[in-house]
Amino acid sequence: MKLILTQPVSGLGVAGDVVDVKDGYARNYLLPRKLGTAWTKGGQKQVDAILAGREARSHKTEEEAKAAKASLEGSSVTVSANAGSGGRLFGAVTAGDIADAIATAGGPKVDKRRIEVPRPIRNVGEHTAHVRLHDDVAADITVLVEQA
Structure with a gap:
């Protein structure tokens, strides 16, 4: 089709x-x-x-994306989530949670549909997410998941 x-x-x-x-x-x-x-x-x-x-x-938008990449690249955001005793989350950290964490950390506004998480985040710890800011501009960020 x-x-x-x-x-x-x-x-x-x-x-x-x-x-x-x-x-x-x-x-x-x-x-x-x-x-x-x-x-x-x-x-x-x-x-x-x-x-x-x-x-x-x-x-x-490409100029704005390059500026946003400079502020995001190498930075980390912290997300709090409910977890069990073994560090396993009761759900998963979503792209929306990451977008909210970027906004609260003072980063640029990022649409949750532009955030790609290679594997579902279901454990406490450090993970990586890929943010597509423009067709030619993307940034990798570190997501720190803490137990709430």
Whole structure:
């Protein structure tokens, strides 16, 4: 199925890209989350509008992203979570929790959808998260999970 991405999707593309995906992936994941729309002949106008908007914002946001990367790179944020006696959390630390911790630590505002956690954080300790600030700019941060 051919789709026009309306939001960046990790491993697939950025907004405005026309991608070919399996029907089930489109129906069950991308379309319900409004990450893409079905491609039509008239949809090419929508692609052109998305690309023009992205091009206009690209230069300004890239400078801001590089500044945010400088403040995030090498820094660590602390997240408190309920844990058992063995250090195992009663849930998991989510991207939303990390985004809130960055904001409370005085860092730049980061959208939780732009934070990627390679493995679910389910233990107390030190973990790493990847923050996509721009198409070409990303930062790795250290997440310290403490028992609340």
